[in-house]
Amino acid sequence: MIDEKVKIVLLGCGNVGFHLGQALNALPQVELMQVFSRTRQKAQALAQLLDCKFATQINRVNPKADLYILAVHDSAIGLVARELAQHITGDALVVHTSGATPSDVLRKHFPHFGIFYPLQSFSIDKKPDFPSIPFCLDAHSEEAFLLLEDLAGSISTQVARIDDRQRAILHVAAVFVNNFTNYLYTVGADICAKENVPFDLLKPLINETAAKIQNKSPLSMQTGPAARGDASTLKRHSDFLKAKTDYQALYKMLTERIVELYRKNG
Amino acid sequence: MIDEKVKIVLLGCGNVGFHLGQALNALPQVELMQVFSRTRQKAQALAQLLDCKFATQINRVNPKADLYILAVHDSAIGLVARELAQHITGDALVVHTSGATPSDVLRKHFPHFGIFYPLQSFSIDKKPDFPSIPFCLDAHSEEAFLLLEDLAGSISTQVARIDDRQRAILHVAAVFVNNFTNYLYTVGADICAKENVPFDLLKPLINETAAKIQNKSPLSMQTGPAARGDASTLKRHSDFLKAKTDYQALYKMLTERIVELYRKNG
Numbered sequence: 001m002i003d004e005k006v007k008i009v010l011l012g013c014g015n016v017g018f019h020l021g022q023a024l025n026a027l028p029q030v031e032l033m034q035v036f037s038r039t040r041q042k043a044q045a046l047a048q049l050l051d052c053k054f055a056t057q058i059n060r061v062n063p064k065a066d067l068y069i070l071a072v073h074d075s076a077i078g079l080v081a082r083e084l085a086q087h088i089t090g091d092a093l094v095v096h097t098s099g100a101t102p103s104d105v106l107r108k109h110f111p112h113f114g115i116f117y118p119l120q121s122f123s124i125d126k127k128p129d130f131p132s133i134p135f136c137l138d139a140h141s142e143e144a145f146l147l148l149e150d151l152a153g154s155i156s157t158q159v160a161r162i163d164d165r166q167r168a169i170l171h172v173a174a175v176f177v178n179n180f181t182n183y184l185y186t187v188g189a190d191i192c193a194k195e196n197v198p199f200d201l202l203k204p205l206i207n208e209t210a211a212k213i214q215n216k217s218p219l220s221m222q223t224g225p226a227a228r229g230d231a232s233t234l235k236r237h238s239d240f241l242k243a244k245t246d247y248q249a250l251y252k253m254l255t256e257r258i259v260e261l262y263r264k265n266g
Numbered sequence: 267m268i269d270e271k272v273k274i275v276l277l278g279c280g281n282v283g284f285h286l287g288q289a290l291n292a293l294p295q296v297e298l299m300q301v302f303s304r305t306r307q308k309a310q311a312l313a314q315l316l317d318c319k320f321a322t323q324i325n326r327v328n329p330k331a332d333l334y335i336l337a338v339h340d341s342a343i344g345l346v347a348r349e350l351a352q353h354i355t356g357d358a359l360v361v362h363t364s365g366a367t368p369s370d371v372l373r374k375h376f377p378h379f380g381i382f383y384p385l386q387s388f389s390i391d392k393k394p395d396f397p398s399i400p401f402c403l404d405a406h407s408e409e410a411f412l413l414l415e416d417l418a419g420s421i422s423t424q425v426a427r428i429d430d431r432q433r434a435i436l437h438v439a440a441v442f443v444n445n446f447t448n449y450l451y452t453v454g455a456d457i458c459a460k461e462n463v464p465f466d467l468l469k470p471l472i473n474e475t476a477a478k479i480q481n482k483s484p485l486s487m488q489t490g491p492a493a494r495g496d497a498s499t500l501k502r503h504s505d506f507l508k509a510k511t512d513y514q515a516l517y518k519m520l521t522e523r524i525v526e527l528y529r530k531n532g
Contacts, residue, residue, distance in 0.1 A: 074496065100491070100499050119467055121474055121489060134467040160467060169461045170468065172503050173454040176513075177468050178475045179490030180520045181447045186484040186527065188439035195435045201385055201400040201426060202436065202443055203480055208387055209444045210476035214469055218452040223387060224445030225366070230340065233366050237438050246523060247442075253519055254446045257512060261452065 005031040006147065009062055011080055012071035013037035013046045015122035016097050020071060023130050023155045025050045030151070034062045058083040067147070069116060070096040070106075078105050085109035093144050099171040102164050103138065114139030114148055117167065118156070121178055130155050136162035136170065187247060219265060226258035271297040272413065275328055277346055278337035279303035279312040281388035282363050286337060289396050289421045291316045296417070300328045324349040333413070335382060336362040336372075344371050351375035359410050365437040368430050369404065380405030380414055383433065384422070387444060396421050402428035402436065453513060485531060492524035 006029055010021050013035055025032045034053040037043035047054035055061050061068075061084065068088065072080050077096050084094065094106055095114040106113035115138040122128055135152035138161060139145035145161070152159045162170065185206065192199040212221045225233035234255060241248040272295055276287050279301055291298045300319040303309035313320035321327050327334075327350065334354065338346050343362050350360065360372055361380040372379035381404040388394055401418035404427060405411035411427070418425045428436065451472065458465040478487045491499035500521060507514040 074499070100496075100502075120471055121478070123478065123487075126478070129470075132470050134470060136467065158467070158470075160464065162463070162467075166461065166463045168502070168506065169457060169463050171499075172506055173457045173463075173465070173468055174471060175490055175503060175517075176450045176457070177454040177472050179488070179492065179524070181450050181472070181475050182479070182484050182488050182490075183520060183524050183527075184442045184447050184450070185479050186488065188443040189484050191435060191439045191442070195432065197428070197432045197435050197439075198426065199439070201402065201424070201428075202439055204395075204398050204400060204424075205386055205440060206443050206447070206476050206479065209447050210472050212387070212389065212392070213448070213451050213472065218448050218455050221389075222445070222448050222452065224441055224448075226441075226445065230366075233340070233437075236366075236434070237441060240434065240438055246526075250519060250523065251441075253516060254449055257516065258445070258449050260512075261449075 005029060006067055006151070007031050007033050007065045008067045008069060009034045009036065009065040010069050010071060011036040011061070011084070012069075012073075012076075012097075013039070013042040014071065014073070015124050016118070017071035018046060018124055019122050019128050019130075020069070020097065020118065021046055021050055024069075024151065025052075027151065027154050029154070033065055036061055059087055061087060063088045065092055068092055068094045070094065070098075072096075074098050074100050077101050081106055081109050093139075093147065095139075095148065099136070099167060099174065102168070104164075107140070112140060112144055114144050115162070115164075115167065116148055116152065117162070119170065119174070131157050134158040134160060136160055136167055138163055138167070187250070191244075191247070219261070222258065222262070224258070226255040227262055229259065229262075271295060272333055272417070273297050273299050273331045274333045274335060275300045275302065275331040276335050276337060277302040277327070277350070278335075278339075278342075278363075279305070279308040280337065280339070281390050282384070283337035284312060284390060285388050285394050285396075286335070286363065286384065287312055287316055290335075290417065291318075293417065293420050295420070299331055302327055325353055327353060329354045331358055334358055334360045336360065338362075340364050340366050343367050347372055347375050359405075359413065361405075361414065365402070365433060365440060368434070370430075373406070378406060378410055380410050381428070381430075381433065382414055382418065383428070385436065385440070397423050400424040400426060402426055402433055404429055404433070453516070457510075457513070485527075488524065488528070490524070492521040493528055495525065495528075 024030050032052050035046045036055045040056045043054040043056050090111050093112040094110045095116040099117050117136040118133050120133045133156050135156050137148045189199045290296050298318050301312045302321045306322045309320040309322050356377050359378040360376045361382040365383050383402040384399050386399045399422050401422050403414045455465045
């Protein structure tokens with residue numbers, strides 16, 4: 001398998017497929033045979049970019065690949081897997097790229113299956129820094145794992161074997177540090193916008209808050225009125241937020257959590 | 267004032283004073299006369315670094331400066347201002363560097379007062395990137411404002427006139443995007459630690475989440491199960507968090523907010 005090129009079909013041409021396809025296509029050990037999307041425009045555009053074939057129906061997917069990568073929406077993985085299983089032989093390895101989806105969705109259809117999960121939030125118009133993106137891998141067999149490890153290790157400097165349980169935990173944690181954090185940015189932007197204060201002034205602080213925990217524990221980096229028990233500032237903020245009921249409740253809950261955390265750890 | 271050097275006394279040798287002192291000291295138009303801290307070790311160390319005098323008692327502060335910068339803790343600004351007012355003449359300009367403290371605390375003691383607030387979170391062991399740090403300024407007079415603007419504009423590329431009301435709003439917003447965000451990082455780290463999953467795997471995602479909103483609105487960048495109404499993932503996460511009561515309530519509140527936000531805006 002190392003001597004010959006790995007023949008890959010990539011299913012899904014969204015944010016993950018778009019960027020992962022380019023990264024895989026650049027590897028000397030890969031022959032990216034075909035991309036698939038039910039949206040013709042997306043399939044065609046990515047196929048053109050990668051100089052490969054494309055399909056818009058599962059029964060037109062090339063059945064002769066070594067590896068099928070399902071980079072479709074979480075909610076579509078089950079259906080695509082079921083259709084694909086009726087179409088390809090049992091020899092191929094089938095993986096998905098989802099952090100949220102258990103491997104069972106593949107296990108029930110394919111003898112050879114695995115996980116190929118780049119732990120990053122992708123945007124179509126922003127080139128990802130692949131060498132720094134952790135790849136969380138798993139596979140049913142050692143041989144399959146080694147293949148995935150070779151591919152991921154050629155794209156990124158960070159590769160980890162992560163089983164279903166660990167991946168589910170990472171995904172919950174990712175919701176807190178990514179989705180919920182972004183929501184807090186939205187709250188900050190909204191508070192500024194309503195009062196005609198430029199939100200841009202807070203962007204360097206947002207960057208620094210993320211940068212600071214790259215080498216230190218977030219627990220040790222906590223600052224602010226709740227962490228230092230500054231009752232008068234907490235009162236002033238709470239009064240200001242009175243008219244914004246949703247934000248006040250959120251402010252209260254997060255403040256209580258931080259106070260509690262520092263009571264335990266401080 | 268532009269022809270002669272601006273004589274400055276810096277009060278407070280904590281994180282802000284330590285870095286701001288170095289930035290000011292590097293300016294050709296500044297003569298940093300003296301630093302003050304009640305902690306002799308801190309005062310002495312910074313004075314040595316800046317090659318200037320130091321004081322550990324307010325009545326030993328040089329009364330002949332043009333500008334006194336109070337970079338002491340929020341809770342100490344009132345006391346230091348009161349003591350300083352009994353000691354210096356009314357000609358000097360007195361400013362503080364706090365985001366949370368109204369200017370009244372200076373107004374009642376000094377005819378010439380202002381705000382010199384670098385909007386960033388400083389750590390003693392991390393050199394700040396001053397050119398990118400927004401300076402939020404205010405002053406009682408145009409002349410005083412121009413002096414502060416000249417200094418801040420020589421340190422940073424971002425200078426804004428921000429009154430007390432706007433600064434208070436920025437500070438509330440900063441608590442959401444900095445302190446509360448850091449708490450969410452702590453939650454993520456704690457969830458990972460308890461389950462033996464390396465939190466390091468999430469650090470590139472944390473950086474990217476902050477980087478993404480530097481040029482786009484956070485509202486447009488929201489992803490995740492709550493934003494896309496993915497009930498089965500929300501249910502799975504909620505089940506996982508059942509044993510972690512605090513986190514489950516926080517997960518629930520933040521999820522409800524995001525769902526509500528997308529119902530309104532989506």
